[in-house]
Amino acid sequence: MKKLLLSFLAFGSLSAFSQSQPDNTYELGAKINEMTLTNAGTLIAATNDGLVGISAANSQPLFNFTDYGAIKTEEMEFVPLSPYVIVAQGGGKGAMAGLSALTGTKRAIIDHVSGRVIFKTDDLGWKQVYTFDVILPQNKLVISGLQKEGSMAEKNTAKVAVYDLSGGKMDYSFFLNEPGKTTAKYFAVTGKPLLLKSSLIIPTTQGLISKDHSGKTLWENKMKDISWMVSDKTEKEIYAFEPVNNGSNTRIHKVGSNGAELWKDDRKVKGTISNFEILDKGLAIVSDQSGGTGGVIGKKNESNIAFMSATNGEDLWEKAPKTKGYVQHFYVMDDGILFGIYEGGINKISFEGETLFKKPLKTGENIQIMAETPQGLIYITNEDANIVDLKTGDQVWDKPLKYKNAAAVASAYDAKNSRYLIGADDEIFAVDENTGNVSEFGKVKFDEKEQPDHMELRDNGVYLSSSQNMALYNFDGDEAYHEYYKSPTNSGIMKIASGVVAVASTALAMASAYKAGANKTSFGSSNNLRNYNEYGKEAKRAADMFAGIADASFAIMSQRYKATSATENDQFILTKLDDGAGLVKVNKDTGKVEKEILLKDKKPEYKVDDIGGVLYYQADNNTVYAYDLTR
Template sequence: MKTLSKHWMAVGLSLIAMSFVWAQRAEQPDYRYDVGGKINEMTLTEGGTMVIATNDGLVGIKPGSNELLFNFTDYGRVKPEELQFIPWAPYVVVGQTGFGALITKKAVIDYMSGKKLFSTEENGWKYIYTCDVMMPQNKLVVSGQRKAKDKYALAVAVYNLDGGQQENYIELKGSETVTGRPLLLKDGLILPTAKNLKKIDLNSGSILWDIKVDDISRMVTNAEETEIYGLEGVNGGKNTKIHKIDVNGKLLWADPYKVKGRVVNFEILPEGLAIVSNVDNSGKSGVMKLASGRSESKIAFLAAEDGNDLWEKAPKTKGFVQHFYIMEDGILFGIYEGGINKISFDGKTLFKKPLKTGENILTMAHTPQGLIYITSEDANIVDLQTGDQVWAKPLKYKRADGVGSDYDEKNNRYLISADEDLFAVDANSGEVSNLAESKFEGGEDPSGVEVRDGGILLTSSQNMMMLGWEGETNWHEYHRAPGKSAFGAALMGVLAVASAATSMAAYAEANQYRNRLGDYTSRGEAYANFGDAMAVATGASIAEMLKRFKATAATENHRFVLTKLEDGVGLVKVHKDTGAIEKEIVLKDKKPEYEVDERGGILYYKADSDTVFAYDLKK
């Protein structure tokens, strides 16, 4: 359904005519893939490769030909929990356990090139204790039992993931098993074992030092590799002990620092150590719950020299830390349950008082006027030095399921859509106006706002509405959903990286750049910044991923909507500036399973139990 203002009626009729003229039928796919087994799960990776788990193994496809990129059948059916997609890296790790929960099979696949870089059986490993991808070094560190002549020995090996070559191999003496994530340094490898912590010279295999610290789950070091911190989980991993070790293997703190909860953020700063831990007492009740306190995040700041608290009184969170940023003068944090505060490195509150906000802080970012925050209930800009509101009063709205925002550079204002209202906030004065009310069809509210050259585009799953700069409706397109079940089957999302098995340690290492407050930018710039953080790594496949992150999205001028077409359920390609339908893809399935790679401009569609169609959406 299209609703047009009088001013745009003639243009709208012209666009309707054009949409009928130029709409295409594309039931025949550009590429067709027989994956060789029943499809169980489809995952669009960060690098754009579609990885498909089947009853026979794991398949990768990259449109460009009808050939499979890889078809990994060595382990037969692979369950979702056996897959680990490495963040910010082109690798998927496949692991299967055997008797006694020992890992007997492990493989690492480069999903950009399709190469199998490592497997236990081809490299002589009987059991695997740890198998960790190290970024940005682009290495794989493996420990376990490996065949050595006529016996199996405890060993550790390092592989170069640019090609899969083994670079180092060391047999370990005794019966010590590696129990945590190793730390790969420029001059060696630190292994956490069940008995101690030891550093190994990778060239000679000699032990440089070992100390009596056990059960370290992961380690953190600074860029110069002069400070090493070991995190030990206690009480079943619910709490944490932190140890400090120098480069010669000496324990520098007389006693480890004890942290309530599981450490989720660990920052080594010139001023000290910033630590965030999450306390989860949700399973406790009665006296035990009272003794344990509430479930919430704890923030601590320690002296690197001795591990003592630098703050006389830690800030109260009364909830879980959702945003955590290191600033020049202190630490800025936002709480999911609502609230923003800023603490200096010496423990002083920099805001006059904690800032009250709505729940679920969706955005915290730099603007020329200060810190903009947008929650599910309100928005404002605040002075980063004092915490004072820049806008006379916060913009408040009913708790919205979807909140969209963008910056209108032409008119120097922020646009925020919540429920059925589009608010405009003058960037200089902070004056708020209700620019437009948007009545979407199908029971939907706008969830996206995008400033285009010709106006303001509001979007939801099935609706698109273009507004003029004064809020007038230029056109409105609604494409009815074919049914909740069909829409629910869609796997939309350019970065739908599905892997519950991805380790917290890997995330902590990959996200070493996440604690810097960014600017309020467009989505394209955000992807470019995301790519910048990968640029410290090297390798052909990583370079290919970087090109994808830095390139303009192939479908930046179009949206793809699942709807009921004349010949059945399908996808329509709608131009964002005109609302014109430029392509129709009839999927001939009442409940289609599909995914759109918006950056690559490809539609993946599960045509039947073992076949995937791919359509080039750039045409």
Template sequence: MKTSIMIKTLTGFVFLISTIISAQRAETPDYRYDVGGKINEMTLTQGGTMVVATNDGLVGIKPGVNELLFNFQDYGRVKPEELFFVPNAPYLIVGQTGFGAMTTKKAVIDYMSGKKLFSTEDNGWKLVWTCDVMMPQNKLVVSGQRKASDKYANAVAIYDLDSGEQEHYFTMKGSETVSGRPLLLKDGLILPTTKTLKKVNMGSGDIDWSVKVDDIKWMVADETEKEIYGFEVSANGSNMKVHKVGSNGSLLWPDPHKVKGHVVNFEILPEGLAIVSNVDNSGKSGLAKLASGRSESKIAFLSASNGEDLWEKAPKTKGYVQHFYIMDDGILFGIYEGGINKISFDGNTLFKKPLKTGENILTMANTPQGLIYITSEDANIVNLNTGDQVWKKPLKYKRADAVASAFDEKNNRYLISADEDLFSVDAATGDVSTLAKSKFDGKESPTDIEVRDGGILLTSDQNMMMLNWEGNSNWHEYHRAPGKSAVGAILMGITAVASAATATAAYAEANRNRNRLGYYTSRGEAYADLGDGMAMAAGASVAEMLRRFKATSATQNAQFILTKLDDGVGLIKLNKDTGAKEKEIVLKDKKPEYEVDEFGGILYYKADNNSIFAYDLKK
């Protein structure tokens, strides 16, 4: 056995030497960009455009061209908290508030085409209260105060985001202002204001109806658009209320339903409204802590007719809901602190007893055998009707810092890597065995597992190991990190910050299928699923972004590792099937800042304070 491994290693070594000789040195970039100011942050967008924040503004870089896609300097330096990348849409909203909130600047940029589609200055607005992208309608709804030419009227306008043209405009009476995110329907626009909830006829601009419900922060309609749920934050900001309004403006519930905590998930069903809220009493003490209750998620099921809770006894969570799925016969949920349960729509527990699991449920998915769950401490498949465990011997391991999984179709087995152990679970029998010990160098453990044509690939930041189907190592590549100072220098991008209400509503719209339990599938399919949510939207930029979601990763057969090369710190491209070095990019920087676009196959590197180099990784 030792002899055969030695022969394989020697063969790989000879091949590696020959490859290194021909490895491409790429100190000269394929593309250079002078962004015109000091670089502060870089963000690789979902659509593949690199957005760079400088001291002078924002710059857009499109892979494959030397010219800047856009150079937005209207507002000068833009802080991270002033940016909002609309999820699953090709739009960036820039917002700045002046001294004393007397002037408000807003702009919407299509980061795929580089066009500025809207700005307060160009479109005659003095103040903007709300600025919301509506998908899949591909519209922008803006509310605020117009400039002097419009007599400072409070107004609302709708813009087409494919062209940037204004489609509808209407003014509001008196001091009434929009208080939350509007809801765009097929036959009108629902506006939440500080005084009422009203529906605007987009053809005439007239008010079709108005109802006395104030300070709604966001809304959602059922598929027929005949029933509308509005979410209101309580005066103290710690709880919420849920209202239900008909398409004719009638209040369908006599009183709003009071919710403890903040609503974080919901689903409109024929039987009613399933709702999850989080109670957080951290930082509270005394009576305030006692009044708020335990820090945990609350699950409720509200009657569609009157808003009352249909469950006499809500399921105990004893923690925060991490997974929440609507099934044909009820609601399946998993708790971060550990535990999975299922409850029918009429409030009856469907599992024989709550299923105990380890903490941090990383995966819950459908399989032919039942529900697979993988946590930081254990894994199993359970019967979705009874909650009984399917595997004869549950897979348990010490709490792992790194857990990865994959399905090996060739051998009909689940592969689960937990720190330095690779476990195999027979899909037919549930038999569990340890397939391999994966000892990585540099105090690393595998963070990803991939089933390749030639075996099982385990990877981390600095390690790659290919195992054969029996779990023996075919080859192992380790490239030492260039030093602690360089580790973590990868640009993680700007964190998009928006108000809690806007973020909750926008992300709910962008992830319409988030409460549907998916199947345990091969890697990469999540991107295709993500694109499905955009398919109903129109527009050239949306179509271009959708193609990226559907495309195969340009670097699916390679891994990139930052390490110390002969001529300085750089990035090496390693073949996933052989471990061979295919390319070197010497960055000549002890602490390089870079971003790899795996789908587009481009490396962006901050060469100096004002310059970005881009390297084509597909060569």
């Protein structure tokens, strides 16, 4: 039952609704070990009994999957850009590159939007699973392993099956070799299959096998141990990737639609391929190789960039550009390839191998933003910012805006005043977009030594925020308000957990889905330089893809990705209230607290769905509360 109390908060002479009772209570019946908020808005709680799915739109859990008992983090895989979570009995990483990260005899797929268990290996007689791949946007599952049904010979012969995930029914299946046939050859799937319009290509230990959509063999070749494949738009040219030297290098093969090798010799690149683009003029490739110990991407690794002929695989550039670090940004332009290095530096090279910038552009470390503007390419790093001519690399601003190595940098574009606003090192700089003239817009002094990590333009000013602070400046740079809400603990531990959780981090999801891998061409290229002010482009692309899949859960996700955040005008901060720790809902335009939710726990486990406007809070070991944040 809802209980709303009117109270005066200690940190302001204002009235706000104080809510102590949740809108929904979910008793899960087992100890909660972990909570995950999916990009579809479903909260998934891993308990000692299994997985429980919760949606605030329902008073009861969507599902309670207990078939496999407690599920560890490494036994769950959330399929990017989908309503699916894969669970496995057992854990660990796949031993071969290209295989699913999950291992285990039992597998299940749960649709966390509808709550349906749409696939379970033990229900369908799979006694052992070798590979298990969800293929989108076709919405299919390709599984390989051993199945219990059939003769003894069939039970012990590796089998591949394709299932339609919309209906959960099998489309077709086939054996990798003839059951009962004596052979010294070991048949197993070595990577992710490539699902095309009229065929399925399976990489195996004995070569590639192509089947039509009834399971009939179309062709075979001896290209062994391929981990993933990608085709051109016509599906007549297929590129296959083979990890060598324990995955430290990669061989690239080209195959025709009849299985014939189209290159006289395969091509070897150093490292693991992280980006592969099929372009009209050739093949653009980025590969990353380990340069030492430490495990910090961008610090101990180095990337290689190559451009190869699609006809014969030969290098089209006489001399590949030196990166001297990790390729953090990679964009295909009309006249060439633009790239930015984590350690600092931006360059552009034509498809013919000519350097288009007069000289490599020196920048600070960690290029947070590279985006197109009417004046050129804007870049913002931990140390500097500038706009440069995309054709020549010349500085548009006479000199870059420099600041100390900031822990956080926030920026926004003020269209009415034709300027960029950049916040770093307790100061907001205003940079004229045309001249590059820099002026001081305002000073920032956030409590607990926080740096603003978010900036946005509001109708009445410029809004900045961090974990415990929020402020608004009018367009002249005068502070309209600054509100600070003390952390529930004396340490800075809660800084990471507090604030709105960006559950729909679409750009991240898209980057994951578009990273070099099987069926990439089904989604199209993600290596397009975005416009600085072009918000929602990735979200729209995801929504359009969802809408093209004939499944109710994808339709719901499509609508969610098109939706405006239910809490776009509010900031949520975990702080100390009179009666204990709680979450405050603060209006961005006024700085006034509109709602407080008492949680009491100084280190609460909670998730905020900012699109749906819901707070999920773990009230005790077995219970989750849901609060409506929109009221």
